[in-house]
Amino acid sequence: MSAALPKLTVFRGAIINPVDLHHYQALPQALICIDTYGDIAWIEEHVSDALVQDIMARRGLLESDVDFVQLEKSEFLIPGFIDTHTHAPQVPNMGAGQQYELLDWLKYVTFPMEARFKDTNFAKKTYKAVIRRVIDSGTTTCCYYGTLHAEATKALADIIHRYGQRAFVGKCNMNRDAPDDYIESSTEASIAGTHEVIAHIKRLPALPTASPNPNTDVSQLVHPILTPRFAISCTRELLTSLSAIAAGDSSLRIQTHISENVHEIAFTKTLFQECKTYADVYDTHGLLRHNTVLAHAVHLEEEEMEVVKRRGCGISHCPTSNFNLRSGVCKVGELLDRGIKVGLGTDVSGGFSPSILTAIRHASIASKVVSFQPKPEDAHHDHYHNHHNHHQQHQHFADKQLDIPALLHLATLGGAQVCDLDARVGSFAPGKAFDALLVSVSSKAGNPSIWGVEVDDELGIERGMGLSGKGHLERMLEAFMFCGDDRNISRVYVQGRVIGGNEWKRP
Numbered sequence: 001m002s003a004a005l006p007k008l009t010v011f012r013g014a015i016i017n018p019v020d021l022h023h024y025q026a027l028p029q030a031l032i033c034i035d036t037y038g039d040i041a042w043i044e045e046h047v048s049d050a051l052v053q054d055i056m057a058r059r060g061l062l063e064s065d066v067d068f069v070q071l072e073k074s075e076f077l078i079p080g081f082i083d084t085h086t087h088a089p090q091v092p093n094m095g096a097g098q099q100y101e102l103l104d105w106l107k108y109v110t111f112p113m114e115a116r117f118k119d120t121n122f123a124k125k126t127y128k129a130v131i132r133r134v135i136d137s138g139t140t141t142c143c144y145y146g147t148l149h150a151e152a153t154k155a156l157a158d159i160i161h162r163y164g165q166r167a168f169v170g171k172c173n174m175n176r177d178a179p180d181d182y183i184e185s186s187t188e189a190s191i192a193g194t195h196e197v198i199a200h201i202k203r204l205p206a207l208p209t210a211s212p213n214p215n216t217d218v219s220q221l222v223h224p225i226l227t228p229r230f231a232i233s234c235t236r237e238l239l240t241s242l243s244a245i246a247a248g249d250s251s252l253r254i255q256t257h258i259s260e261n262v263h264e265i266a267f268t269k270t271l272f273q274e275c276k277t278y279a280d281v282y283d284t285h286g287l288l289r290h291n292t293v294l295a296h297a298v299h300l301e302e303e304e305m306e307v308v309k310r311r312g313c314g315i316s317h318c319p320t321s322n323f324n325l326r327s328g329v330c331k332v333g334e335l336l337d338r339g340i341k342v343g344l345g346t347d348v349s350g351g352f353s354p355s356i357l358t359a360i361r362h363a364s365i366a367s368k369v370v371s372f373q374p375k376p377e378d379a380h381h382d383h384y385h386n387h388h389n390h391h392q393q394h395q396h397f398a399d400k401q402l403d404i405p406a407l408l409h410l411a412t413l414g415g416a417q418v419c420d421l422d423a424r425v426g427s428f429a430p431g432k433a434f435d436a437l438l439v440s441v442s443s444k445a446g447n448p449s450i451w452g453v454e455v456d457d458e459l460g461i462e463r464g465m466g467l468s469g470k471g472h473l474e475r476m477l478e479a480f481m482f483c484g485d486d487r488n489i490s491r492v493y494v495q496g497r498v499i500g501g502n503e504w505k506r507p
């Protein structure tokens with residue numbers, strides 16, 4: 001199924017299409033046409049059965065000219081999930097170290113596992129299983145941390161490339177405050193390894209069906225990304241050398257961690273006493289810009305939020321990890337109200353699941369936790385006045401739970417914005433890549449917790465219909481987001497090619 005597309009493909013059926021933080025389109029009867037590069041050629045949003053042939057003819061197509069895919073009533077297409085922050089070498093550790101917070105967890109659980117990737121054979125074997133699992137979880141674009149090892153990280157990029165996922169892959173930089181067997185010997189060694197991995201990734205061949213467009217965001221799926229682990233583990237000299245690499249290529253993405261845990265923040269401030277804040281460490285070293293992905297941002301100070309917004313950085317919200325490592329609850333609503341770009345990250349193995357569906361659920365719970373917090377003005381104002389106040393300050397999200405359109409946005413288009421790829425992915429539009437999931441809520445998918453919305457094609461019954469006052473397609477989406485799992489992901493498409501999912505067969 002991963003061979004070059006011989007023909008145009010036209011899908012007929014239900015589509016969920018994110019628009020912005022407040023809206024998504026639920027289109028029960030759409031047509032979407034994919035060209036031979038795997039890009040979306042056109043979309044017809046509302047087409048009754050009787051008009052399908054006419055619309056195709058108007059587009060100059062006969063059904064026999066194309067691969068025509070008729071979706072079942074219990075199926076829909078949704079843009080693939082975007083994981084803006086995860087650690088590929090930590091997947092074998094998922095669930096381990098429940099007793100620790102961040103700094104001890106790094107020392108006792110994480111660094112020992114990452115050190116094992118010195119053995120490139122171990123790395124290759126592990127990464128194959130990791131990438132297969134991440135793809136089958138529905139992640140079509142992923143920002144990966146590798147380890148410190150250039151060879152293992154090149155192998156990671158090779159496997160992602162072979163499996164056909166869209167990704168950013170970074171060799172991690174760490175030259176201080178780390179164990180003797182898992183630290184880079186010098187800034188020079190760290191930078192040399194970084195150049196080596198970047199050059200390797202840039203040499204990976206384009207898809208046979210790739211567009212000739214010279215913009216590598218269009219012609220390539222796998223991209224390098226600068227990956228200083230976090231401020232604590234990088235000397236000033238290392239941060240300065242990394243920013244020199246960044247300055248030479250404005251399209252090179254940067255990823256790091258920020259303000260995750262209170263002890264981490266305190267330690268960072270003792271190491272960089274000349275910097276006003278944690279964010280200032282990165283800013284003074286020239287690492288905050290429009291394509292910087294900052295993971296966590298749980299405890300940002302006012303002026304840090306301002307600099308993040310000013311520089312156009314994106315935040316990777318990692319709620320599973322923030323709960324699991326007891327880091328805290330990120331006030332995502334406030335970030336969104338400030339117009340900061342936000343996506344979701346699984347942050348495995350701080351997080352214990354590689355699935356963005358889990359991140360969606362925990363983002364919802366985190367926002368509900370924030371909504372429970374007493375607000376300073378509660379003592380003085382009644383509910384109406386608070387509400388009124390928020391409205392006046394354009395506070396749509398602060399202190400409120402994130403609703404379905406907002407959660408969907410974070411998982412798709414918001415993530416695309418964070419990794420500066422929203423011109424290519426995150427929603428369905430002509431000219432964008434067809435990165436999508438074919439979702440099934442049928443009982444045949446084998447996930448009993450989602451059967452309540454199943455369509456019984458034979459009886460014509462749409463169970464669950466009307467239960468939440470929503471249309472049936474919206475109810476299917478809600479059930480998938482909160483109760484679905486890999487069993488409901490039949491196919492995973494990247495750039496128009498099926499690369500995973502339940503119906504996918506190993507080549």
Ligand SMILES: O=c1[nH]c(=O)c2nc[nH]c2[nH]1
Pocket residue numbers: 087102106110229230257260321347350
């Ligand atoms: O969640 C996290 N995972 C990590 O591996 C890490 N390293 C520094 N800071 C970190 N936070």
Ligand SMILES: [Zn+2]
Pocket residue numbers: 085086087257295347350
């Ligand atoms: Zn992380």
